[in-house]
Amino acid sequence: MQRFRFRLETVLGWRRLTLEMEENRLEQLFAERAMLDRQAAELASRAMDAGRFLSRAVLRAEELAAIEPHRRRLAREAERLETLRADCESRIAQQRARVLEAERNLRLIERLKERRRAEWVYLQDREMEAFASEMFLARRRQTG
Numbered sequence: 001m002q003r004f005r006f007r008l009e010t011v012l013g014w015r016r017l018t019l020e021m022e023e024n025r026l027e028q029l030f031a032e033r034a035m036l037d038r039q040a041a042e043l044a045s046r047a048m049d050a051g052r053f054l055s056r057a058v059l060r061a062e063e064l065a066a067i068e069p070h071r072r073r074l075a076r077e078a079e080r081l082e083t084l085r086a087d088c089e090s091r092i093a094q095q096r097a098r099v100l101e102a103e104r105n106l107r108l109i110e111r112l113k114e115r116r117r118a119e120w121v122y123l124q125d126r127e128m129e130a131f132a133s134e135m136f137l138a139r140r141r142q143t144g
Contacts, residue, residue: 004120012109019102026095029088036085043081047074 006012050071 004117006113006116008109008112012106012113015102015106015109019099019106022095022099022102026092026099029092029095033085033088033092036081036088040078040081040085043074043078047071047078050074 050067
């Protein structure tokens with residue numbers, strides 16, 4: 001009895017590898033988004049510190065003059081981080097689509113493999129039945 005052999009096993013391996021690579025890229029994008037979120041949280045904390053500093057009862061003119069450029073810089077940095085995060089979200093959406101496509105491609109080959117295996121099992125069973133029938137008839141001829 002011969003072993004089942006799927007001719008597209010190499011393609012199946014490539015599809016698995018492709019899916020793994022696409023999932024890794026998606027994980028990298030999630031890590032990038034998390035880093036941007038941490039940076040934005042740190043920036044928000046610094047902005048709150050600046051706000052608390054301004055809310056003090058008595059401020060000297062040079063303190064007010066020094067804090068305003070700092071607040072503007074924090075606001076620009078916040079806008080930059082928001083733009084980067086939006087870009088990252090867009091790339092995440094695109095990468096999710098690639099992962100879904102890679103999953104579909106893999107499932108397609110896996111279903112084909114299972115179908116081929118089922119056909120192979122069916123043919124092997126028929127061959128065994130034919131062999132058993134021949135053996136039965138041969139034995140019957142010998143005894144009868």
